[in-house]
Amino acid sequence: MQDSFRIGIDVGGTNTDAVLMSERNVVTYTKNKTSENVTAGVVEAMRMVIAKAEIDKNNIHAVMVGTTHFVNAFVQRKELTEVAIVRIGLPMTSGIPPLVDWPEDLRQTLGQHTFMIAGGSYYTGVDYIPLDEAALESAAQEIKKRGLKSVAISAVFSPIRPDLEERAAKIIKSISPDVSITLSYTVGGMGLIERENAAIINATLQHLAKNVVSALQTALEELNLTAQLYFSQNDGTLMSAESAIEFPVMTCSAGPTNSIRGAAFLTNLDDAIVVDVGGTTSDIGVLLKGFPRETIDAFEIGGVRTNFSIPDVLSIALGGGTIVSFDENNTVKLGPESVGFQLTEKSLAFGGDTLTTSDIAILRGSMTLGDASLVKNIDMDKGAQISSAIHNLIANAVDKLKISAEPVPVILVGGGSVLVDSKLSGASEIIKPEHGTVANAIGTAIAQVGGRVKKLYDFGGEDGRDAAIEQAVNEAKANAVAEGALVDSIKVISIEEYPMTHIQTNSVDVRVRVSGELDLSSLRK
Amino acid sequence: MLIDNLEMVKDLARGAVLLGTGGGGDPYIGQLLLQQQIREGRFVELIDASELADDALVVSIAGVGAPTVLVEHLQANDVCQRLLDRMERYMGRKVDAIIPVEVGGLNSIIPLALGAQVGLPVINADGMGRAFPHIEMTTFSVYGNTACPMFIENELGDAVTIEKTTTDRKTEDIARVVTGTLGAMVYSSLYPMSGHDVKTKAILGSMSYCLEIGRGIREARINYDDPFEGLLKILDQPENDRHAKILFDGKIIDTKRETRDGLHVATIKMIGIDDPSDVFEIEVQNEYLVATRNGETVCIVPDLIATLDRESAEPVTGEKLKYGQRLKILGLAASPIMRRPECLEVFGPSAFGLSEEFICVEDNKIK
The missing domain is CATH 2.40.390.10 (CV3147-like)
Structure with a gap:
């Protein structure tokens, strides 16, 4: 059997990294500056990494892309489309219509196309009022009349009653067949406002996602590649190009996620803390059973509060370009400013006049870039003092993400990982894997296909909790198979249960994630 | 004091989290309710108890139930208004002002949203000085007012009246049962009292204190290296x-x-x-x-x-x-x-x- 190759590409804010892998081996990798035109940058990265490897293109079976492009477009308000917002909830919810807490400019961009419909469920899963299908029909007519192409549908307690949103989608599709629809239960968690916001953000990005995906597919054809195109999503698993068009928000945290997954792969560890030290910031995340731990807290994106699933990542202002100074008490002050990509012009070791963390690494002999003679005037004790401040900053951030005081392994990846050259308190060991500087691209290339479920389940049934959990796991597995996972390879990543507080009920918010190997036989079709 | 801008609303919500002393329900939903009123040009006047006539009719408006349900149901724009109407019909006269039951958590903001909506002033005072889990834990109750008649309603229009009980603790127990039946999140009008009652029994100045705390934290972050230094200047005034x-x-x-x-x-x-x-x-x-x-x-x-x-x-x-x-x-x-x-x-x-x-x-x- 011939080798089967995969290309993983991680498009970061600064660098676009690409890696070509065969099974578990890194064949070649490249690192380039991210270009203004994301598609062109990805194509160039592919071209370079293939050229370096000198292999038969026909043996490249999958190209995986991790990019924060879509969410950046939302933050920068670029290429967003107007969205029809359909909320099923009346007579509840009317005191807080959609978009109340959105920045004014985004309210303008999205237009005011809100449709409030009667319907919704109690936390028990029982309808409090029948779904108003007639109102949905006239909303659909209006959506058609206004020429809207993207629709976001939300419903009260849809995580336990997804059928409410499904039925609404069917009615709208029957009148406006060519609209793309985002159902809130598929993107967000409990909390109508945050979930509805997630659906709206997703809906407003679908048009852009469609353009980017089809441009990339055309590019693959032009490169004579028969490989399937995949996108990495926030949880570290893959989704098909078709799903990426449908769920652009699911790609928004691919960068940190892929670093964590890459770190797991390079170290063979399943449980650790991963520190990805870049030029300006460090991203610190938790590796739990081989995947990034997710956060359930609401967060803001581009000024909008939402709660779709993202990895629990803490970013601190510390990187290889971080500026070092001293305050009036002669205490070390790290950043938060950084010389960023101007490291090779501004820092001391490169002939500049700014003391950076990299200068300290060079002074201490843990980094071989630059001219060591230019930093030799720095007092070694002072260097040690600064280095210990760097170690303390990272150790504190690591500690914030731990769930107990128990020491854990810490994996360091990214270009700035040389800043750490001795022990970190709270770490059982420190590991700096080979190829760690392209851990993110590797994480993209080795990704598996994911499936998840996130719903309220009734633990009060005949077989109680066990039966409910089993049902949730089966639903998640079915979702993974639908995305292209080999059914026999599917493993459960996590099962989380969140009981409702302030209330006596058997309903429990259950979240299950599974993943499995890409079904290559389906790719070679 | 007129509450007429988003910054004030956010300050209030921040203060209400602090005074919620860990609980009270996240005031975020309350913040959105009030934000929507202000967006539509309806503001609310916060008045001192001393501005009330002794015979003024004052009532409380409060949400009762599970925060996890609140974040799905949000709030219907007429449910609190209906509760106010029912109280007025029962009392046979118009309500003159609204008083929050508690200054901590969600229930500090809900009365403000209603006040903005119907044009009633909200009194700068409350009955708990913080958040508490039970209806009877108010200074109103300790000093002889009762939570009854307590009108309860959900957004669908299911309405219950607890007309009379022997103790406010009993009112609390009944309200809990009713809340579960009505969807686990309901609203209520309760504690009808006079202007004189407010002046002698309420915790005065607590709403402006809440606002002062929220604003103080925001400003202390700008004006002090250590924001706690600025915050303590507000919180610690022995005089x-x-x-x-x-x-x-x-x-x-x-x-x-x-x-x-x-x-x-x-x-x-x-x-x-x-x-x-x-x-x-x-x-x-x-x-x-x-x-x-x-x-x-x-x-x-x-x-x-x-x-x-x-x-x-x-x-x-x-x-x-x-x-x-x-x-x-x-x-x-x-x-x-x-x-x-x-x-x-x-x-x-x-x-x-x-x-x-x-x-x-x-x-x-x-x-």
Whole structure:
């Protein structure tokens, strides 16, 4: 059997990294500056990494892309489309219509196309009022009349009653067949406002996602590649190009996620803390059973509060370009400013006049870039003092993400990982894997296909909790198979249960994630 | 004082989290309700109790139920208005002003949203001076007013009236049962009282205090290297019966949680930032009840315990506490009226099954 190759590409804010892998081996990798035109940058990265490897293109079976492009477009308000917002909830919810807490400019961009419909469920899963299908029909007519192409549908307690949103989608599709629809239960968690916001953000990005995906597919054809195109999503698993068009928000945290997954792969560890030290910031995340731990807290994106699933990542202002100074008490002050990509012009070791963390690494002999003679005037004790401040900053951030005081392994990846050259308190060991500087691209290339479920389940049934959990796991597995996972390879990543507080009920918010190997036989079709 | 802009609303919500002393429900939904009123050009006037006629009719408006349900149901734009109507029909006269039951958490903002909507003033006072889990835990109740008649309604229009009970604790028990049946999140109009009652029984000035705290935290971040320095200037004014101190500066090392009888029950354990042998614990029953440092009680209900991010001074609710968080813990003296023996009987340590005696937070040994 011939080798089967995969290309993983991680498009970061600064660098676009690409890696070509065969099974578990890194064949070649490249690192380039991210270009203004994301598609062109990805194509160039592919071209370079293939050229370096000198292999038969026909043996490249999958190209995986991790990019924060879509969410950046939302933050920068670029290429967003107007969205029809359909909320099923009346007579509840009317005191807080959609978009109340959105920045004014985004309210303008999205237009005011809100449709409030009667319907919704109690936390028990029982309808409090029948779904108003007639109102949905006239909303659909209006959506058609206004020429809207993207629709976001939300419903009260849809995580336990997804059928409410499904039925609404069917009615709208029957009148406006060519609209793309985002159902809130598929993107967000409990909390109508945050979930509805997630659906709206997703809906407003679908048009852009469609353009980017089809441009990339055309590019693959032009490169004579028969490989399937995949996108990495926030949880570290893959989704098909078709799903990426449908769920652009699911790609928004691919960068940190892929670093964590890459770190797991390079170290063979399943449980650790991963520190990805870049030029300006460090991203610190938790590796739990081989995947990034997710956060359930609401967060803001581009000024909008939402709660779709993202990895629990803490970013601190510390990187290889971080500026070092001293305050009036002669205490070390790290950043938060950084010389960023101007490291090779501004820092001391490169002939500049700014003391950076990299200068300290060079002074201490843990980094071989630059001219060591230019930093030799720095007092070694002072260097040690600064280095210990760097170690303390990272150790504190690591500690914030731990769930107990128990020491854990810490994996360091990214270009700035040389800043750490001795022990970190709270770490059982420190590991700096080979190829760690392209851990993110590797994480993209080795990704598996994911499936998840996130719903309220009734633990009060005949077989109680066990039966409910089993049902949730089966639903998640079915979702993974639908995305292209080999059914026999599917493993459960996590099962989380969140009981409702302030209330006596058997309903429990259950979240299950599974993943499995890409079904290559389906790719070679 | 006219509440007419988003910044004030956010300040109020921030203050309400601090005064919610860990619980009270996240005021975010309340903030959105009021934000929508202001967006539509309807503002609310906060008035001092002294501006009320003695025979004015004042009522409270409060949400009762589960925060997890609230974040799905949000609120119908007419449910509180209907509750006000029912109270007026029963009393046979117009309501003159609304008074919040509690200044902490969600129920501090809901009356403001209604006041903006119907054009009624909200009184700068409340009945709890913080958040409490039960309806009867108010100074109104301690000094002879009753929560009844209490009108309850959900957004669908299912309406219940608790006309008369023997004690406000009984009203609470009935309201809990009714709430479960009506979808686990309902609204109520309750505690009808006179302007004179408010002046003599309420905790006066508490709403502007809430706003002052929220604004103070925001401004202290700009004006001070350590925002706590600015915040304490507001919270600790002995000449105005305000006492506050930083009880602890540390990190969470353990959180034990369970849901018991519908209550969020937890123990939060912390150690000192620089001294791991310095141990601090907080007992939680929806709200924070008692804080101990190295085994010694340093703050106990009804005095207030607040958990704040140690750098930004942003107040954090109890449900969001987790391992590794760095917090400063503040202890705040409850209003003097709340520390009287008859009040301690209703919402002091023994009312929550605690065996410790009440001690004033300003009398503990912490400097």
